[in-house]
Amino acid sequence: MIAYHAAIDRILASLTVLPSHPCAVADACGRVLAEPVISPLALPSFDHAAMDGYALHASIPLAEGSEHRVCGSQAAGDAGSAADGCAWEIMTGARIPSGLDTVVPVERTELIEALPDGKPGRIRLCGEVSAGQNIRYAGTDMALGARVLAAGECIGAPQIMMLSALGVARVEVIRRPRVALICTGKELQADPSQPLGDGQIYSSNGPYLVAALGRAGADVFSCETVDDTAITYVQALQRAVSAGADLVVSTGAVSMGRYDFVPDALRRFGAALLCHKVAMRPGKPLLAARVPDGPMILALPGTPMAVAAGARFFAAPMLRAMTGQGREPVLHAALATAQSPKAGFRHFLRANLQIDDGGRLQAYVNQQQQPFRIQPFVAADVWVVLGEDAGDCAVGSMVEIASLELSSPLQIGVHSPGSAP
Structure with a gap:
């Protein structure tokens, strides 16, 4: 058994950034x-007015009550104009006429003369005006060459x-990482339009991975369901390799039972195992391997929360590495429910977030953490991550949190602690 960080470091070290394209x-x-x-x-590419008003020359401040002749009008999109030493009516976003250096809002002026066509001819200032007011200068948002x-x-x-x-x-x-999915289990009914046979269940891991990995930027080009035999698994794996997969994610048949054939099948396929059995809950039997000159393989246990944790804390970092992104920043919240995790294991727990009266983020770990339960996952806001040596975690302890989505910012939900499953 290998610790989480040792496992993920080993996996990421074997990955390279995918090619690019325009x-x-x-x-x-x-x-x-x-x-x-x-x-x-x-950006902006020229000095322009921040509001409707009048552009003036005010290198020497202009006194309240001073009067100014209006020589023209400048709207957004008009070509540059020469000021000719007088005021110009100007609209928000319009280029400042050359020779002018300030904009006075229209509401801080008084129109004292209108031209026959209705345009302003002369204005009076309702307050002192100095240079540099209400102008957005070229390059203040983005400089050329930055x-x-x-x-x-x-x-x-x-x-x-x-x-x-x-x-x-x-x-x-x-390039988007090309991902193929293989779900193992003769009990799986992949077609939800069909009735369940005796002993069957509807496949949920495949649809979840298609959605989660797709939202994380992967090109999930196939999702196959195969029975509990090595031959069908290897055939599906070969199809994924031939189709140019960068990553193959499989679910089920990865532990120690009589039907858990994936580890031996991968060895016979020629894949080099990077890790098998990680000190984590849920998802301990997780396996990672690499096909020579071929894709990475991430084999997850078939239990729903083991799949979710494997996708979030293994597949997501793998996709980031393949696309040249750095490691995900670590976020924290205060623990609102005391925890006593088993020593030596990294625990991934479903939790809800709330903000207390002091503005501090609080994480309420859901009571139901059994890995077969999906409903608490649906009701959760985040994963709470407790390290292998976390020990007893009292209320108020700062703990690591991660979004439920594989690549999206945290969203603070509306679930109250009392309603959390």
């Missing part, structure tokens, strides 16, 4: 950058906004 920014949400993006222009995004950064909607504002049409992204 991608349209419009299609890049959820993709990981293969190289940094350097700003091709300043690094906009770093390699290994995942592109989300905010990044799409920035790239689009800079006129960046394409970026270089890491």
Whole structure:
């Protein structure tokens, strides 16, 4: 048996970053950058008005009550204009006419003369005006040549906004990891439209992994259900290898029972075992291996929470490594329910989050932690992670927490401690 950190370090050390390819920014949400993006222009690219009003020259402050002739009007999108030494009506986002250096809001002026076409002809200031007011200067958001995004950064909607504002049409992204799933067990009914036979259960691990790994950025291109024999497992594995899988995740048949054929089948297939049996709960029988010149294999026990924990704390770091992302930052919360975990094991517990009156994040570990139970997982907000040497954890202890999703920020749920299963 191997400790969690030793196991994951061994696995990640055997992985390399996948190749990259160009991608349209419009299609890049959820993709990981293969190289940094350097700003091709300043943002804003010109000095412009922060609000509707009048642009003036105020290198020497302009006194309250002073009057100014309005020589023109500048709207957003208009080409640059020369100020000719007088005020200009200006709209939010419009370029500041050359020679002017401040913008006074329209509500801080008084219109004292209108032109026949209705445009302002002369204004009076309702307060003193100095230079530099209400102007957004070129380059204050992003300087020309500055690094906009770093390699290994995942592109989300905010990044799409920035790239689009800079006129960046394409970026270089890491190829999505290609993942194949193999679910073992003659008891599994993979088609939910069909009735269950005697002794059968509907397959839930496969659909869960398709969804979880897909949301984490993987290209899950197959999900097969096979019986409890090595030959069907190896055939499915061979299909995954031939299809160019980067990672094969299987569920079930990985422990020590008479039908747990996966370890021997992988050895006969020529895969090099990296670890088997990790000091963790749930999911101790987990196995990782590598096919020479082929994919990584992550073989998980078939119990639902063992699959969920294996996906979150093994598959997710593997996907990050394949796409050039660094290790996930560790987050913490205060424990609201005392725990006494078994020594020597890393425990992954389903929990709910609340914010106490002092604004501190509190983690309430759900009472029902049996690995076959799915409903507490549905009702949870986070995983609470207790290390192998955590010992007795009193209320108020700071503990590690991780999101339920494989690659998303924590969401504080609405479950109350009393309603947590």
